Amino acid sequence: MFSGAQERSTALTGYVALAAVGALAAVGAWDGPPGTRAWWWLAYGVFVLAFVVDDVAGTGAPGSRPRWASTRALLAVDVAAALVAWWLAPQVEWTAILFVVTVVPAALSLPPVATAVLIAVQSAAVVAGAARVGGAGDEVVAVAALYGALQVFAAIVVVAGRRQAEQRAALAAAHAQVRAASALLAASSRDAERLRISRELHDVVGHGLTALALELEVAAHRAQGPELEHVERARGIAKDLLGDVRSVVGDLRGEVRGLESALREVVGRAPGLQVVLTVREEVPVGPESALVVVRAAQELLTNTLRHAGAHRATLDVVADAGGVRLRAHDDGRGSRRLRPGNGLTGLAERVEDAGGSVRFSTAPGEGFTAELQVPA
Structure with a gap:
């Protein structure tokens, strides 16, 4: 090569x-x-x-x-x-x-x-x-x-x-794997911290504001005259604060996006290969499933770099209620008969251990295609 x-x-x-x-x-x-x-x-x-x-x-x-x-x-x-x-x-x-x-x-x-x-x-x-x-x-x-x-x-x-x-090429692929693993670890750490903060806000501040709103509700029934106006105003502020906390908690939980950033690290270090990546996350992807998908993408790109003689590769990832699906295709030379080596065999074993499935296909002049699915 x-x-x-x-x-x-x-x-x-x-x-x-x-x-x-x-x-x-x-x-x-x-x-x-x-x-x-x-x-x-x-x-x-x-x-x-x-x-x-x-x-x-x-x-x-x-x-x-x-x-x-x-x-x-x-x-x-x-x-x-x-x-x-x-x-x-x-x-x-x-x-x-x-x-x-x-x-x-x-x-x-x-x-x-x-x-x-x-x-x-x-x-x-x-x-x-x-x-x-x-x-x-x-x-x-x-x-x-x-x-x-x-x-x-x-x-x-x-x-x-x-x-x-x-x-x-092998060194560049290994470097891409290290960078992708680091990116996935950093993303997982950030996601874990966001989830921790969201739980703290929900369990501590959210519960405290809920209790305060209930106490003000009781006070509103007992207050009379000018005091009632102040109690009603305080109760409104407490409800607004509770709504703000719930909104912040929802935003923090919705920012868990470790999979896409890790995949972009993988494709960003593929020497001499044009890689087109599309990721659609309709549901959050757990760290275990994200790791399986990232490792699969690494192995498929490494296999393409070493053996396919390809100029272009595509990676399409969709995460929805049915799981996480990855489809990889390159425009390499292909072959009449598929002979999986240690890399593809290990990839299939990793996917199956995660409860997923994988399929490979190739033909002369039609490149190599891999399709896999794991639970989200």
């Missing part, structure tokens, strides 16, 4: 190498056998075409790449074209640069063992071609060692860059 800047830098390096090979073939003296130059240019043109198609297809939206233009199919075309060009004219030693270029997409799309096998095959081809034209033993070894080392170096650079990108 490379960032967009890293992918463009890698592709630009490949274009520079191909341009150098083409320029040398165009302006340099042809050392190959007579009649092979046109065929060499044909093989070189096929190589360049496959490289360009792979680059252009890779810049489109995830899932938009045609099956015939898959990276591995185009890589096979490049490998075949490079072998043909080399075998036609091994005297033109810089043709072996094409082998170095093929290692880059191989290291990105193939397992390390397959990449190592490809390097070994291409290095053997360099040896065979150099020996075929009668090169001296030390010359053959020198050429094979040079281009073999360049291939290994290219593979190491690509793999190291990919691992760094994955580590940065």
Whole structure:
């Protein structure tokens, strides 16, 4: 998983190498056998075409790449074209640069063992071609060692860059999880304090004002003359104060909104991913259910960052009398078969332990979708 800047830098390096090979073939003296130059240019043109198609297809939206233009199919075309060009004219030693270029997409799309096998095959081809034209033993070894080392170096650079990108994404996801947990804890603390204050107002001040209003009611029945006017006025003030206290208590209880703030912390730290979050809380959400939903959102976004190759994700959360529902969807590559890893398995277990349910779905070119529901 490379960032967009890293992918463009890698592709630009490949274009520079191909341009150098083409320029040398165009302006340099042809050392190959007579009649092979046109065929060499044909093989070189096929190589360049496959490289360009792979680059252009890779810049489109995830899932938009045609099956015939898959990276591995185009890589096979490049490998075949490079072998043909080399075998036609091994005297033109810089043709072996094409082998170095093929290692880059191989290291990105193939397992390390397959990449190592490809390097070994291409290095053997360099040896065979150099020996075929009668090169001296030390010359053959020198050429094979040079281009073999360049291939290994290219593979190491690509793999190291990919691992760094994955580590940065994992670190950013972990940082987002920590920030979200902190936000949820802070929101829960604020909500708990609001509830405590509201209970104190209701139980202490509210009860005291209620008792005062009742005493003034009794006094109003016994007072006469000017005293009655003052008692009635005091009773009205007590009732107004009791109404104000009840209004403040209601406002404090209605401000429990920890879920949305925690979710916004989660989506605010998703590197390289556009996340659209919508939250509708029609009923208050308890801290246990809120924690389950936030943890689920964290895991789904982490899964998208690491595996989906997506550009955009949506999170829709609704809390009503039926519970809290979360629907997450990304525009990643998707897959034919869903194979939940430890993260998704743990997510499902957490939701089920909370008395909820979860469902995952995916398809090639249609991204990944998760829908879950827990009690509010």
